[in-house]
Amino acid sequence: xxxxxxxxxxxxxxxxxxxxxxxxxxxxxxxxxxxxxxxxxxxxxxxxxxxxxxxxxxxxxxxxxxxxxxxxxxxxxxxxxxxxxxxxxxxxxxxxxxxxxxxxxxxxxxxxxxxxxxxxxxxxxxxxxxxxxxxxxxxxxxxxxxxxxxxxxxxxxxxxxxxxxxxxxxxxxxxxxxxxxxxxxxxxxxxxxxxxxxxxxxxxxxxxxxxxxxxxxxxxxxxxxxxxxxxxxxxxxxxxxxxxxxxxxxxxxxxxxxxxxxxxxxxxxxxxxxxxxxxxxxxxxxxxxxxxxxxxxxxxxxxxxxxxxxxxxxxxxxxxxxxxxxxxxxxxxxxxxxxxxxxxxxxxxxxxxxxxxxxxxxxxxxxxxxxxxxxxxxxxxxxxxxxxxxxxxxxxxxxxxxxxxxxxxxxxxxxxxxxxxxxxxxxxxxxxxxxxxxxxxxxxxxx
Amino acid sequence: xxxxxxxxxxxxxxxxxxxxxxxxxxxxxxxxxxxxxxxxxxxxxxxxxxxxxxxxxxxxxxxxxxxxxxxxxxxxxxxxxxxxxxxxxxxxxxxxxxxxxxxxxxxxxxxxxxxxxxxxxxxxxxxxxxxxxxxxxxxxxxxxxxxxxxxxxxxxxxxxxxxxxxxxxxxxxxxxxxxxxxxxxxxxxxxxxxxxxxxxxxxxxxxxxxxxxxxxxxxxxxxxxxxxxxxxxxxxxxxxxxxxxxxxxxxxxxxxxxxxxxxxxxxx
Numbered sequence: 001x002x003x004x005x006x007x008x009x010x011x012x013x014x015x016x017x018x019x020x021x022x023x024x025x026x027x028x029x030x031x032x033x034x035x036x037x038x039x040x041x042x043x044x045x046x047x048x049x050x051x052x053x054x055x056x057x058x059x060x061x062x063x064x065x066x067x068x069x070x071x072x073x074x075x076x077x078x079x080x081x082x083x084x085x086x087x088x089x090x091x092x093x094x095x096x097x098x099x100x101x102x103x104x105x106x107x108x109x110x111x112x113x114x115x116x117x118x119x120x121x122x123x124x125x126x127x128x129x130x131x132x133x134x135x136x137x138x139x140x141x142x143x144x145x146x147x148x149x150x151x152x153x154x155x156x157x158x159x160x161x162x163x164x165x166x167x168x169x170x171x172x173x174x175x176x177x178x179x180x181x182x183x184x185x186x187x188x189x190x191x192x193x194x195x196x197x198x199x200x201x202x203x204x205x206x207x208x209x210x211x212x213x214x215x216x217x218x219x220x221x222x223x224x225x226x227x228x229x230x231x232x233x234x235x236x237x238x239x240x241x242x243x244x245x246x247x248x249x250x251x252x253x254x255x256x257x258x259x260x261x262x263x264x265x266x267x268x269x270x271x272x273x274x275x276x277x278x279x280x281x282x283x284x285x286x287x288x289x290x291x292x293x294x295x296x297x298x299x300x301x302x303x304x305x306x307x308x309x310x311x312x313x314x315x316x317x318x319x320x321x322x323x324x325x326x327x328x329x330x331x332x333x334x335x336x337x338x339x340x341x342x343x344x345x346x347x348x349x350x351x352x353x354x355x356x357x358x359x360x361x362x363x364x365x366x367x368x369x370x371x372x373x374x375x376x377x378x379x380x381x382x383x384x385x386x387x388x389x390x391x392x393x394x395x396x397x398x399x400x401x402x403x404x405x406x407x408x409x410x411x412x413x414x415x416x417x418x419x420x421x422x423x424x425x426x427x428x429x430x431x432x433x434x435x436x437x438x439x440x441x442x443x444x445x446x447x
Numbered sequence: 448x449x450x451x452x453x454x455x456x457x458x459x460x461x462x463x464x465x466x467x468x469x470x471x472x473x474x475x476x477x478x479x480x481x482x483x484x485x486x487x488x489x490x491x492x493x494x495x496x497x498x499x500x501x502x503x504x505x506x507x508x509x510x511x512x513x514x515x516x517x518x519x520x521x522x523x524x525x526x527x528x529x530x531x532x533x534x535x536x537x538x539x540x541x542x543x544x545x546x547x548x549x550x551x552x553x554x555x556x557x558x559x560x561x562x563x564x565x566x567x568x569x570x571x572x573x574x575x576x577x578x579x580x581x582x583x584x585x586x587x588x589x590x591x592x593x594x595x596x597x598x599x600x601x602x603x604x605x606x607x608x609x610x611x612x613x614x615x616x617x618x619x620x621x622x623x624x625x626x627x628x629x630x631x632x633x634x635x636x637x638x639x640x641x642x643x644x645x646x647x648x649x650x651x652x653x654x655x656x657x658x659x660x661x662x663x664x665x666x667x668x669x670x671x672x673x674x675x676x677x678x679x680x681x682x683x684x685x686x687x688x689x690x691x692x693x694x695x696x697x698x699x700x701x702x703x704x705x706x707x708x709x710x711x712x713x714x715x
Contacts, residue, residue, distance in 0.1 A: 021645075022611045023704040024620055027711045029628030029683070077632055108629070108682055130678065132685040137678075165633030166675035353637065396633060423632065 031423065033079035034164065035106050037131075038069040040083070041113035041124065042090040050117040055146040061090075061115040064124060067153025068111065068160070070197060071171045075161065075397075076426030081107055094127065099134045107131050109164060113156075122146045126156050128163055138163050150199060155446050170392040171196060174240075174442045175399060176214045176223055177417060179203060180435040184406060184413045191225060193240065196392075196441070198431045204238065213257045213388075216442045218350070219264035223440075224248070226258060235267065237284075248282065249289075256300045257345075262308045268292075270300040270313075279313055279330075292330040303355075304328070305348045305372070312336075312346040312355050312372075323357055325372065336374030345388055348372070351395035354422075358387040358400075367400050367420065380424040393443045397421045399430060401437040612700060616693045623691045624705070628683035631675050636713035642677045644684065646703045652689035657681060660704075680707040 041061030043051065051060050072078040086093075087101040094112035102110050113126035125141035140159060142152050151172060158169030179192035191204040191211045205211055205227075214225035221240040226233055233255040235248040248258075251271045258269040267282045279292040279302045293299045297317035304311055312325050323337040323346045337343040341361030348355055352372070359366040359379065365386045368379040386402040399419045406413035415437045417430040430439075612620070634640060643660040659665065659681070665674045684690075684705070692700055 021702055021704050022700055023706055024612070024617055025706045025708065026621060026624050026628065026680075026683075027708050028621075028625045029630040029709065029712060030626060031632065031712075032629055034629050108686070130682070132682045133678070162671075164675065165631045166672040167633035351635075353635070394633075 031425075033077055034108055035081055036072060036078045036109045036111065037081045037086060037102055037105065037107035038065050038072070038083075039086060039088075039090045039093050039110065039112045040065045041115050041126065042094065043115040043117075047115060047117045051115075051146070054117065054120065057146065057149065060122075060146075060149060061113070064115065064149055064153045064156070065111070065113065067150055067197070068157045071154065071157035072160065074197070074428060076421055076423070077161075077165060081105060097129055097131075099129075099131050102129075102131045109137075111156075111160060117146075118143075122149060122152070124149075124152045124156070128160055150195065151445070154195070154197075158444070158446070167396065168394045168444065170394050170397065170441070170444070172444055172446045173393060174445065175417070175430070175439050176204075176216060176240075176442070177401075177432065177436045177439040178211055178214065179432065180415055180437060181207075191223075191238075192432070192434075192436070194432070201433050204240070204243075213438050215257070215259045215440045217260045217264040218262055218393075218443050219260075221442065221445070222260075222264070224258045224260060224267055226255060233271075235269065235282075248284070249287065257302075259303055261304050262306050268302045268304060268311065270302060279311070292328075293326070293333075294330075299324075301345050303347045306350055306352045310348075310372075312348055314344045314346055314357075323355065323370075323374070325355075336372070337370065337377070338374065339377055347389055347391060349391050349395040350393055354395070356389040356391060356398050358389065367398060369398075369422065378424070380420050380422070381418075381427055386418070388438050390440045392441050397426075399439045399441055401439060403437075612693065619691045623687050624683055627687040628707070629679060630709045630712050631679050632713070634672050634676060634709055634713055636710050638672065640673050640676050640709065642673070642680045642707040644677075644680055644705045644707065646684070646690075646705065648690065648692060648701055648703060650692075650697045650701075652692040654684060654688050654690070657684055676707065676709060680705070683707075 041064050043061050051057060057063070069080040073080050085105045087104065088098055090112060091114075093110070094114055097110055097112065108131055110129040110131050111126060112129070113124065116123040116125075121143050122145065123141060123143045125139070127136055128138040129135070130137050138159065140156075142155060144152055154172040157171040161167075161169035161171070173196045174193055175196055176191065176193045179190045181188045181190075188207040189211050190207040191214055192201055193204060194201040210228045212226040214223050216223055223238045223240060225236055225238065227236055228234070232250055234250055235255065235258045236245055237248055238245045248267060251269075255269060255271040256277075258267045260267060261281070265284055267284060268279065269282075270277055270279050276296060277298045277300060278294060279299050281290045281292060282288070283290075292302070292311065293313070293315075295315065295317055297315050299313055299315040299317075302311050302313040309328055310325055311328055311330075312323060314321050315324050316322075317324075318335060321342040321344055322335055323343045324333055324335050326333040336355075337357070339359070339361075341359050343357050343359050345358045346355050347357070349369075354369045355372055356367065356369050359368055364382055365384070366379040367381050367386060367389050368377060370377040380398070383402050384405050386400055389398040389400040391398060397419050398421075399417060401415055402418050404412060404414045404416075415435040417432055417436045417439050418427065419430050420427040430436075611617070645658045645660055646654050647656040649655055659677050661673075664670050665677055690703075
């Protein structure tokens with residue numbers, strides 16, 4: 001009995017001690033990019049010779065690490081360190097890094113790797129190290145044909161990004177856009193596709209017909225776009241893997257921005273019927289068209305929420321063009337934008353938490369984001385003319401296009417692709433072979 | 448008819464009686480109020496200096512602040528930090544005691560470090576079969592401290608041990624960690640992802656041990672964001688050490704809990 005009492009007393013004493021522990025809340029940090037060392041992927045002399053003979057690709061390991069380094073730098077979240085500062089050789093570092101050496105150059109994470117050529121296939125392995133904790137965070141290997149080496153670099157980047165940020169990457173993806181050439185009054189517009197880092201550009205149409213608003217299917221590599229055939233708008237489906245193209249249908253009047261539903265089974269778009277522009281869906285299996293909105297105002301630019309339960313669109317039913325959200329069956333329509341100016345092209349984030357939009361106010365165009373209830377509006381970038389934001393598959397970056405003003409002689413006009421992340425600080429031009437507009441980001445290819 | 452006459456006369460009678468009773472009060476002479484005398488209120492404790500706990504603590508803090516001011520006026524703060532522990536006795540007697548014992552047994556500095564750690568561990572390990580011994584030891588410790596330390600510093604230390612870090616101390620620590628913590632920007636702002644890390648510190652602010660209090664959550668499926676946040680917090684601590692801890696009151700902050708919460712930053 002005495003022991004029990006003593007135990008209770010001791011327990012109480014300990015509890016009181018636990019409460020006396022000093023707690024400090026850390027609610028702020030820096031947004032500086034994480035210093036990361038990307039050590040070149042090494043290969044032994046035999047592999048080097050074989051790779052040189054078989055693939056004609058010199059220094060493949062270094063090239064893959066360059067792809068990784070550039071991908072990470074473009075995110076704005078990482079700061080790849082200068083290779084000249086590295087103190088340890090890549091081969092030794094891959095086996096066991098001397099963390100003190102990497103700490104010395106202020107690296108917080110380290111990537112090492114090796115390239116092998118086995119049975120005419122490329123085997124790329126890499127390791128991600130936490131320099132400050134002196135431990136391995138991740139180790140993976142990929143086997144593929146040598147021509148796929150860039151994709152291997154992108155997949156490695158995705159894995160590293162996910163391990164260090166907690167969210168999926170967006171590097172093993174492609175961007176489809178409208179490639180433009182020629183003077184403004186006589187533009188040739190082709191459908192083009194490229195890797196997200198602007199490599200491997202391919203043109204999918206010849207430029208005979210006007211093409212507009214290509215959009216990726218979120219579940220596979222299908223694309224829907226609008227094209228004019230004999231001055232009539234047509235919605236097309238294009239399978240990028242096979243190159244097979246089919247007409248979904250001819251629609252009356254002006255047709256705008258067809259877009260896939262999240263399950264890829266429907267297309268949502270707006271077209272004018274009897275002089276009234278409303279939102280419609282088309283089931284791709286049975287081609288049945290459903291009217292979603294029925295309002296005398298102009299309803300355009302519909303976009304599904306990632307769960308498919310809601311649709312955001314813009315409408316001038318309040319007198320000015322604003323953003324609305326409704327249930328996917330067209331009921332419960334709510335206006336969510338109440339700021340000054342005109343709002344358009346709303347696109348629901350793949351994460352489901354934000355809606356990106358274009359805003360026109362006092363003659364300037366803005367790309368911004370707001371929460372799905374309209375709160376927390378943030379304008380990310382401002383310019384003379386820019387529109388059509390499209391989300392990266394992880395919902396962190398937006399790609400859009402920006403036009404420059406032509407001078408009095410009609411010269412100087414250009415249209416370029418740009419990207420910006422949600423912080424609003426990491427704004428970059430996305431290089432394209434020609435001018436470009438209407439970009440759309442694919443889902444991850446390696447899913 | 449007669450009833451109503453009776454009721455009316457009864458009411459009238461009541462009213463007449465009430466008027467007779469109240470009129471003398473109305474006619475009463477006003478009271479002779481005494482002239483106003485001003486009274487000055489004096490804090491007796493300021494004069495008598497009765498050392499009961501809360502006020503004594505305030506006085507001690509005042510004295511300490513004055514001492515700090517004097518020191519800062521005489522010398523730059525960096526130098527003071529280095530000199531202070533040698534010049535002014537550390538307020539945590541327990542550490543001193545261990546050091547002194549160690550000096551007798553073994554003069555090497557490393558030994559004191561080891562003993563310090565083991566002393567800490569002893570407190571963490573609880574043996575229910577040996578409670579009496581623990582109580583006895585605590586009594587011995589109390590007795591020793593009573594004898595050894597002089598009265599003023601002892602009360603100072605005790606009062607300091609019972610409070611957390613001062614605002615300036617906490618701000619200095621926070622500012623240091625803010626600079627070291629690279630927040631993973633991919634984390635969702637609408638999830639509860641607070642990471643609590645318990646630290647064991649040396650008097651110079653270096654970390655002897657760090658423990659994530661919800662460690663089990665790190666390895667649970669679907670907790671990638673938590674894991675990333677926890678790792679970033681650990682990196683920040685490693686990068687920051689030695690931490691900017693106060694030069695005195697080691698007993699107060701030798702165990703410290705840092706709560707990392709990035710929601711405010713991520714929400715924008």
